[in-house]
Amino acid sequence: MPIDEQELRHWVRRVVEGQASRRQFMRTMVGLGLSAPLVASLLATYSTAAAPGARSEPSAFTPTKRGGGGRLRLLWWQAPTIANVHLSTGTKDNDASRVVHEPLAGFNRDGELVPVLAEAIPSFDDGSLAWDGTSVTWRLKKEVVWHDGKPFTADDVVFTWEYAADSATGAVSSGSYQNIKHIDKLDEHTVKLTFVEPTPFWYDAFCGVRGQILPKHLVAEYKGQNSRNSPYNLKPVGTGPYKMVEFKPGDAALYELNPHYHVPNRPFFDMVELKGGGDAASAARAVIQTGEFDYAWNLQVEKDVLERIERQGTRGKVVIFPQAGIEHIQLNRTDPWAEVDGERSSLKAPHPFLTDLLVRQAYNVAVDRRIIAEQLYGAAGQPTSNFINSPKRFQSSNTSWEFSLEKAAQQLDQAGWTRGSDGVRVKDGRRMKIVYQTSVNPVRQKTQAVVKKAFEQVGIEVELKAVNAGVYFSSDPANPDTYAHFYTDIQMYTFGPGSPDPQAHLNRFVSWQIAQKANNWSGRNIVRWSNAEYDRLWKQAETELDPTKRAALIIRMNDLLIEDVVLIPVIWRNGVRGVSHTLHGMELSDWDSDFWDLAYWYRQA
Amino acid sequence: MHKYLLRRVLVTIPTLVGISVVLFTVLALAPGDPFEELALNPNIPAEVRLNLRHQFGLDDPIPVRYLRWLTAMLRGDWGYSFVSRVNVDRLILQRLPTTLFVLGTAYGLALLIALPVGVMSAVRPYSLFDQIATTFAFVGYSLPTFFTGLLFIMLFSLYLDWLPFIYSTTIEASGMRWVAEHLRQAAMPIAVLGLFEAASLTRFVRASMLDVIHQDFVTTARAKGLTELRTILGHVLRNALIPVVTIVALQLPGIFTGAVITEQIFRVPGIGSLLISAIQSTDTPVVMAITFVYSMLVVVFNLIADIIYGFLDPRITFS
Numbered sequence: 001m002p003i004d005e006q007e008l009r010h011w012v013r014r015v016v017e018g019q020a021s022r023r024q025f026m027r028t029m030v031g032l033g034l035s036a037p038l039v040a041s042l043l044a045t046y047s048t049a050a051a052p053g054a055r056s057e058p059s060a061f062t063p064t065k066r067g068g069g070g071r072l073r074l075l076w077w078q079a080p081t082i083a084n085v086h087l088s089t090g091t092k093d094n095d096a097s098r099v100v101h102e103p104l105a106g107f108n109r110d111g112e113l114v115p116v117l118a119e120a121i122p123s124f125d126d127g128s129l130a131w132d133g134t135s136v137t138w139r140l141k142k143e144v145v146w147h148d149g150k151p152f153t154a155d156d157v158v159f160t161w162e163y164a165a166d167s168a169t170g171a172v173s174s175g176s177y178q179n180i181k182h183i184d185k186l187d188e189h190t191v192k193l194t195f196v197e198p199t200p201f202w203y204d205a206f207c208g209v210r211g212q213i214l215p216k217h218l219v220a221e222y223k224g225q226n227s228r229n230s231p232y233n234l235k236p237v238g239t240g241p242y243k244m245v246e247f248k249p250g251d252a253a254l255y256e257l258n259p260h261y262h263v264p265n266r267p268f269f270d271m272v273e274l275k276g277g278g279d280a281a282s283a284a285r286a287v288i289q290t291g292e293f294d295y296a297w298n299l300q301v302e303k304d305v306l307e308r309i310e311r312q313g314t315r316g317k318v319v320i321f322p323q324a325g326i327e328h329i330q331l332n333r334t335d336p337w338a339e340v341d342g343e344r345s346s347l348k349a350p351h352p353f354l355t356d357l358l359v360r361q362a363y364n365v366a367v368d369r370r371i372i373a374e375q376l377y378g379a380a381g382q383p384t385s386n387f388i389n390s391p392k393r394f395q396s397s398n399t400s401w402e403f404s405l406e407k408a409a410q411q412l413d414q415a416g417w418t419r420g421s422d423g424v425r426v427k428d429g430r431r432m433k434i435v436y437q438t439s440v441n442p443v444r445q446k447t448q449a450v451v452k453k454a455f456e457q458v459g460i461e462v463e464l465k466a467v468n469a470g471v472y473f474s475s476d477p478a479n480p481d482t483y484a485h486f487y488t489d490i491q492m493y494t495f496g497p498g499s500p501d502p503q504a505h506l507n508r509f510v511s512w513q514i515a516q517k518a519n520n521w522s523g524r525n526i527v528r529w530s531n532a533e534y535d536r537l538w539k540q541a542e543t544e545l546d547p548t549k550r551a552a553l554i555i556r557m558n559d560l561l562i563e564d565v566v567l568i569p570v571i572w573r574n575g576v577r578g579v580s581h582t583l584h585g586m587e588l589s590d591w592d593s594d595f596w597d598l599a600y601w602y603r604q605a
Numbered sequence: 606m607h608k609y610l611l612r613r614v615l616v617t618i619p620t621l622v623g624i625s626v627v628l629f630t631v632l633a634l635a636p637g638d639p640f641e642e643l644a645l646n647p648n649i650p651a652e653v654r655l656n657l658r659h660q661f662g663l664d665d666p667i668p669v670r671y672l673r674w675l676t677a678m679l680r681g682d683w684g685y686s687f688v689s690r691v692n693v694d695r696l697i698l699q700r701l702p703t704t705l706f707v708l709g710t711a712y713g714l715a716l717l718i719a720l721p722v723g724v725m726s727a728v729r730p731y732s733l734f735d736q737i738a739t740t741f742a743f744v745g746y747s748l749p750t751f752f753t754g755l756l757f758i759m760l761f762s763l764y765l766d767w768l769p770f771i772y773s774t775t776i777e778a779s780g781m782r783w784v785a786e787h788l789r790q791a792a793m794p795i796a797v798l799g800l801f802e803a804a805s806l807t808r809f810v811r812a813s814m815l816d817v818i819h820q821d822f823v824t825t826a827r828a829k830g831l832t833e834l835r836t837i838l839g840h841v842l843r844n845a846l847i848p849v850v851t852i853v854a855l856q857l858p859g860i861f862t863g864a865v866i867t868e869q870i871f872r873v874p875g876i877g878s879l880l881i882s883a884i885q886s887t888d889t890p891v892v893m894a895i896t897f898v899y900s901m902l903v904v905v906f907n908l909i910a911d912i913i914y915g916f917l918d919p920r921i922t923f924s
Contacts, residue, residue: 082690172643250882251878277869278870474887519651522651
């Protein structure tokens, strides 16, 4: 896979910071024809050049006027259905909305804030960020206008909060806005947010994907119950680099250059076309082989197929970037086969053997992460021993993983599970038989097969189960096959924090969030684990304002999950995109929409 | 005739109600909900999802939801899409032109091929032409559209690089270039669908012609001294068309619902792909509207076919 300069810089940085394997880096570079000393000096001379809170893309392209770039063609294999991020049902909608709308600040690849509609990022130094974490003052960029010519002011920011926080609106972004007590408009271009309690994650509201600001003068009458009927949702007006021309839900969106964009000489393209639908493999072909499109989103294609497409294609390449999602196996702490008061996996019935730490440790060392990463994921993932890997400041260095069937067998022996006549382990007359479920997905089914084979070698009988993704991830309380019911012994899928602050992500393991019948399985603690120390750490981190102490708390929470084998992290996933050889300027970030820096994309042969 | 029509129309009402009950129940019992992706995002509180379910009335019992749908439908309100939050009729109308263009052209192409080829095959059965036509019809009929579709993409897009394989509704061109671009991108889907339909229709026309061609009245027509052409067209074809009309009439509603698989492969934003994405995201009002309109069209076209019989065969009377 050819590596462009941006990828190389990023990789070097990750190696220097100890995030990526030095040996792997050396081997690849030497493979590309660089001499070993040269590669070493490349690493040695590198200093963390990118200042926190900036786009790290080198400014190789400095246009002197807007436009002139023709049409940019983007291909999403899921089609956007609505262009208002606050009512979206998925990434496709967030992205379609992000072309038009902008937040106060976006997140770069490392989860750092980059100002968009804000004049600057609030900080303790200039007092715009309160020391006690109860308020934050944002200064807005002046002379920004909406696509219809009206000025962008503090009123729009206040309105966006009122809109999203109103439960009648049914905004999916409401979680980011509900902890705001009030917002004061200090002047036309300054707002002060006051929080209900000290808030370390003060950059949730108005930042990143869910932070997109709506124009008050157009949306005001569609707040609350009316939100769903608003024609605005399909004909949005924003401050972004491109204006919506036409939107066909479930098919395509067409945008044109915004001649009054607030960044000089940007954007580059005259038109942007966002086409949706189809499947990931043919999307990869359309960019890499036929060149019909310039950019394809989320190429979740099997490793072999994607590699073949890339080999055959001459017009584009596969670009990967680190994400935060972890493909992991959860171990059920409750008995899925005993029914108590009309529910299985009830807290009243502990699991017969997964409550034993030795058994869980045995399972952990019986998962061959290396084979899964190399054979099934390829560029799309790497083995991991952590649940939290990014942003880097939250990554624990205390954990490690190994694959050893002898050790697994030893631990099972030690736990009192001896092999029966058929090779399956037995203890007190109970056979060690487990059901392993996941969603229907070719890579997941192959992972299941790898794990099953290893488990069977150490005497664990495994029955595989695959549930249609639409059912598995649904919130239907009446369906026993959802991931939240967890009516099997172990299950596997991907979790990601979804924002650069993992607080909300980590509440998936606090004791008051245990999913059960009483809360219609809407609780987030699916494994039904409870641990007093973890609960305490989580509460402490919720209001801890010192970034260093907070990082320590989060790392400790991660370590608890790993030490107690609450789950088995398997693959740290990468984002995979198809990009035309002529398209440049993007810094793909998992913390924000693909389009967070769309204004800077350009074409150069 | 009028009485007959009235009776037929009245009979369709309970039929349609029955169909709608079955459709609605099946959809309501199907697992899943439109907010799947929200569930995995830790930043979206569970209450938001539960609140949305409640707002959309997904928590009410099925009979209540059905009656609400039925009364709205009777008032001409098709409901609104859960995921796009717009009225369903708007979504469907947006897709209709593309579907009608692609499928209409494909069916037209199919008829243009099937009628002459089928007639000529039947007039000279087991000739070389008939052998070739029958073989092609057989092959074309056996190959599913998802296979020929991919084959066409491999050949014309990836290998020869002649045609685009992604259908765009936002073509930047005007006048003749616009027409040309549209035809270029529609060529593959139309060909795939048209050839498949042509294959099955050819076999039908041929078989039905052969049934008629040996009848006594054909011999009589020849004995009267009619030319061969007039015999075939005026006497054989006209009678042979009755079963063909049935099959065409029953297939016409399909033009409305689109060709699900072909539309998916070529990313044609027709009603078929709308149906698929609505099913995948459990967007019940959209699925319900499309399937119900489809059943209505099937019922109506059945009626139309029955009426056309009367014109083709004066012996059939309506009483």
